[in-house]
Amino acid sequence: MIEELENILERYRKKGGNIIALLQDTQESLGYIPRMAVRFFSEELGIAASRFYGVATFYSQFRLKPVGRHKITACCGTACHVRGAEKIIGGLRKELALPAGEDTTPDGEFTLEEVACLGTCSFAPVVMVDGGVRGKTSADVIVKEIKAIRKKPDEG
Numbered sequence: 001m002i003e004e005l006e007n008i009l010e011r012y013r014k015k016g017g018n019i020i021a022l023l024q025d026t027q028e029s030l031g032y033i034p035r036m037a038v039r040f041f042s043e044e045l046g047i048a049a050s051r052f053y054g055v056a057t058f059y060s061q062f063r064l065k066p067v068g069r070h071k072i073t074a075c076c077g078t079a080c081h082v083r084g085a086e087k088i089i090g091g092l093r094k095e096l097a098l099p100a101g102e103d104t105t106p107d108g109e110f111t112l113e114e115v116a117c118l119g120t121c122s123f124a125p126v127v128m129v130d131g132g133v134r135g136k137t138s139a140d141v142i143v144k145e146i147k148a149i150r151k152k153p154d155e156g
């Protein structure tokens with residue numbers, strides 16, 4: 001991981017970049033922004049770690065925890081909310097046994113992400129499973145898909 005961080009730092013220095021770009025590169029490479037990456041950049045650049053955390057927590061695009069192998073994105077925008085998004089999210093959280101305040105299962109298999117609008121409101125309620133859009137869906141349909149994913153043999 002250090003080698004990757006050094007490459008990111010090199011690009012940052014060459015471009016005279018900013019903290020946002022540095023964090024974006026880190027997340028793109030590693031999937032999230034690990035604590036050790038913040039420590040590394042902080043020491044190398046002489047910038048307080050709190051400045052990195054300030055930016056990372058201000059923008060919702062940044063993740064400070066690893067993402068699960070499978071990503072479920074549930075829309076909770078107005079159109080989806082009106083059509084039962086809350087019930088879907090509740091059903092998915094229950095199926096995934098997500099502890100309060102957590103969005104990734106302890107085994108690292110699934111992350112449930114909530115977003116404001118997926119831009120396909122006419123298909124509300126909308127959920128994405130590993131990048132595939134499921135419109136006019138329900139908790140039952142997505143739970144079935146989660147179960148099917150769990151049954152699939154590992155492809156790694």
Ligand code: FES
Binds near residue numbers: 077121126
């Ligand atoms: S509100 Fe859900 S797709 Fe727009």
